[in-house]
Amino acid sequence: MLKLSIKEAMKIGFIGGGRLAFALANGFTSAGLAKPDEITASCHPADVLSADAFKASITHLLVSMFLLKSTLGATALFENKSVVERSEVIIVSVKPDVVGKALREVKDLQASGNKLFISVAMGVSTASIEKMLPSTARVIRVMPNTPALVKEGAAALCRGKLTTDEDVKLATQLFRAVGTCDEVPEYQMDAVTALSGSGPAYIYMMIESLADGGVRCGLPRDLALRLATQTTLGTAAMLKNGGHPAAMKDNVTSPAGSTAEGTYHLEKNGLRAAVIGAVKAAEERCKQVNRELSEKL
Numbered sequence: 692m693l694k695l696s697i698k699e700a701m702k703i704g705f706i707g708g709g710r711l712a713f714a715l716a717n718g719f720t721s722a723g724l725a726k727p728d729e730i731t732a733s734c735h736p737a738d739v740l741s742a743d744a745f746k747a748s749i750t751h752l753l754v755s756m757f758l759l760k761s762t763l764g765a766t767a768l769f770e771n772k773s774v775v776e777r778s779e780v781i782i783v784s785v786k787p788d789v790v791g792k793a794l795r796e797v798k799d800l801q802a803s804g805n806k807l808f809i810s811v812a813m814g815v816s817t818a819s820i821e822k823m824l825p826s827t828a829r830v831i832r833v834m835p836n837t838p839a840l841v842k843e844g845a846a847a848l849c850r851g852k853l854t855t856d857e858d859v860k861l862a863t864q865l866f867r868a869v870g871t872c873d874e875v876p877e878y879q880m881d882a883v884t885a886l887s888g889s890g891p892a893y894i895y896m897m898i899e900s901l902a903d904g905g906v907r908c909g910l911p912r913d914l915a916l917r918l919a920t921q922t923t924l925g926t927a928a929m930l931k932n933g934g935h936p937a938a939m940k941d942n943v944t945s946p947a948g949s950t951a952e953g954t955y956h957l958e959k960n961g962l963r964a965a966v967i968g969a970v971k972a973a974e975e976r977c978k979q980v981n982r983e984l985s986e987k988l
């Protein structure tokens with residue numbers, strides 16, 4: 692079995708060079724875990740597209756290649772096989788419904804059998820990934836999030852059937868270089884996806900709403916957005932130092948003051964139920980994706 696060590700920069704390949712791959716590649720290189728010129732990423736293969744889709748995709752592909760090369764110094768490849776052959780660790784970062792197609796292309800490669808595959812695909816279980824790869828391939832499932840781009844990511848991972856402690860150590864080190872990373876049992880991965888994987892989208896909506904509120908009260912847009920962003924950052928930083936959000940909220944809320952009016956309005960309009968419901972709905976969607984995929988395998 693190929694032993695990996697994170698002491699030296701690793702050859703990391705991405706099957707699917709999209710938004711998340713870009714965020715992770717950027718984070719890994721700036722953390723010194725991979726040399727930009729040793730990162731490879733594959734993009735949408737042109738052979739399966741209609742003429743019109745090909746034209747649209749080639750533009751998209753050229754933009755992706757340009758971004759990967761110019762911003763990161765990484766190499767964009769047309770073939771998933773080349774990514775596997777050229778990498779020590781392969782991050783599967785295509786959409787869940789494309790995972791099967793992409794991995795079928797590399798299943799028969801000899802190189803696939805002794806490599807570590809890290810899947811970040813939402814809702815796709817390690818058992819499903821293992822069925823799509825040679826029986827000896829090692830698989831880890833990770834759910835990262837896009838703040839990895841600024842080394843403030845939150846990730847959780849779980850083991851597959853053949854994952855070794857060293858693999859977990861390596862993946863943990865990789866994702867801790869771009870934020871936090873916890874190991875969880877696989878049954879919790881959909882909940883993690885629904886909370887921290889999707890969470891940045893919910894927080895952006897909250898920040899945008901705060902800024903809209905400020906504008907409604909007469910603040911200039913740029914000031915409102917800066918205040919909303921910094922307030923979110925500062926609030927999260929305080930919580931990270933310890934303490935309970937309810938107690939911290941009470942510290943902000945003066946008797947008969949402005950915050951009490953504001954929080955009453957949020958309670959009346961069901962903010963908490965809406966957020967809890969959003970996480971639950973996102974978790975359900977993960978389970979649905981896994982069910983649909985498992986039926987096809």
Ligand SMILES: NC(=O)C1=CN([C@@H]2O[C@H](COP(=O)(O)OP(=O)(O)OC[C@H]3O[C@@H](n4cnc5c(N)ncnc54)[C@H](OP(=O)(O)O)[C@@H]3O)[C@@H](O)[C@H]2O)C=CC1
Pocket residue numbers: 706707708709710711712733734735736748751752755771783784785786787789792793811812813834835836837888889
């Ligand atoms: N975005 C996020 O915040 C997070 C995403 N994830 C997971 O990461 C994965 C990727 O998501 P995201 O980066 O947002 O999606 P993107 O659509 O941005 O990236 C997917 C990439 O894969 C390419 N692709 C499509 N088909 C193939 C193929 N057969 N072989 C190789 N590459 C292919 C796509 O090209 P083209 O566009 O030309 O089709 C695209 O560049 C998903 O499984 C998602 O669940 C996990 C955590 C957070």
Ligand SMILES: O=C(O)[C@@H]1CCC=N1
Pocket residue numbers: 813884888889
């Ligand atoms: O929306 C999605 O499906 C992916 C998974 C978590 C964040 N983005």
